[in-house]
Amino acid sequence: MHVLVNAAMSADGKLSTRRREQVRISGDDDFARVDRLRAAADAVMVGVGTVLADDPSLVRFDRKHRQRVGKSGVPARVVADSRARTPPDAEILRGDAPTYVLASEAAPADRRRALVGAGAGLVVAGEGRVDLAAALGALSDDGVADLLVEGGGELIFSLVEAGLVDELSVFVGPLLIGGRDAPTLADGEGFVDDFPRLELDDVELLDGGAVLRWSLAE
Ligand SMILES: NC(=O)C1=CN([C@@H]2O[C@H](COP(=O)(O)OP(=O)(O)OC[C@H]3O[C@@H](n4cnc5c(N)ncnc54)[C@H](O)[C@@H]3O)[C@@H](O)[C@H]2O)C=CC1
Numbered sequence: 001m002h003v004l005v006n007a008a009m010s011a012d013g014k015l016s017t018r019r020r021e022q023v024r025i026s027g028d029d030d031f032a033r034v035d036r037l038r039a040a041a042d043a044v045m046v047g048v049g050t051v052l053a054d055d056p057s058l059v060r061f062d063r064k065h066r067q068r069v070g071k072s073g074v075p076a077r078v079v080a081d082s083r084a085r086t087p088p089d090a091e092i093l094r095g096d097a098p099t100y101v102l103a104s105e106a107a108p109a110d111r112r113r114a115l116v117g118a119g120a121g122l123v124v125a126g127e128g129r130v131d132l133a134a135a136l137g138a139l140s141d142d143g144v145a146d147l148l149v150e151g152g153g154e155l156i157f158s159l160v161e162a163g164l165v166d167e168l169s170v171f172v173g174p175l176l177i178g179g180r181d182a183p184t185l186a187d188g189e190g191f192v193d194d195f196p197r198l199e200l201d202d203v204e205l206l207d208g209g210a211v212l213r214w215s216l217a218e
């Protein structure tokens with residue numbers, strides 16, 4: 001499986017505000033770029049923190065680009081959600097695109113049942129938190145070869161920590177958000193040594209900001 005992480009951050013590295021309210025960091029051209037990334041993906045993934053904060057549907061994508069890259073159907077949606085906190089009426093469970101919820105053994109049985117009842121494909125991997133390597137393995141077995149991860153910072157950190165990320169693209173927008181508690185591109189526990197290294201592949205000026213494309217070094 002190829003895993004691409006894409007997110008938009010302010011010039012000071014924030015994904016949203018200290019209130020965890022969604023901010024439109026990207027401009028129209030960057031959102032069009034994201035629509036092409038989604039079109040080329042078999043599935044688009046977020047963490048449940050993002051579902052609870054933004055209630056995204058993740059259904060928008062560039063249909064012409066999907067034809068160009070030779071993919072059929074629509075990208076699936078994936079939520080990393082250890083304790084099955086996704087509300088059964090969340091936008092991510094509505095519509096025709098299939099949705100996988102990746103939960104752990106810690107997810108209460110009634111919440112698991114509610115999500116399956118709402119149409120989710122439930123994958124259980126890990127005891128306390130989702131075992132991301134095992135869960136992505138299950139998605140791969142189900143035909144997900146290209147996975148686009150849109151955030152947030154907790155999920156991105158864990159995927160990088162587990163060595164599961166191949167590429168990272170970040171739109172750095174022309175604004176400051178600030179706030180010591182505002183989410184950043186990589187939150188979690190943070191690294192104290194052995195920092196993952198990145199190789200810069202490309203820089204593109206867009207929407208008054210820039211898209212930086214990196215590969216994760218081996
Ligand atoms: N600017 C941008 O491009 C984006 C911004 N955001 C913003 O990010 C914020 C949400 O981010 P976060 O609070 O960091 O939440 P998150 O979206 O990263 O979700 C974290 C949750 O994922 C679940 N999870 C399951 N297994 C996990 C594992 N192994 N490691 C880590 N998490 C695991 C946990 O329940 C955890 O609480 C919101 O404010 C949202 O608006 C989110 C996506 C993109």
Ligand SMILES: Nc1nc(O)c(N)c(N[C@@H]2O[C@H](COP(=O)(O)O)[C@@H](O)[C@H]2O)n1
Nearest residue numbers: 008023024025026054056057058060150
């Ligand atoms: N690329 C990007 N730029 C921004 O400025 C953003 N705020 C986000 N947020 C992400 O987009 C999701 C919403 O998607 P839909 O509206 O459902 O299509 C949101 O949940 C974040 O993952 N992304």
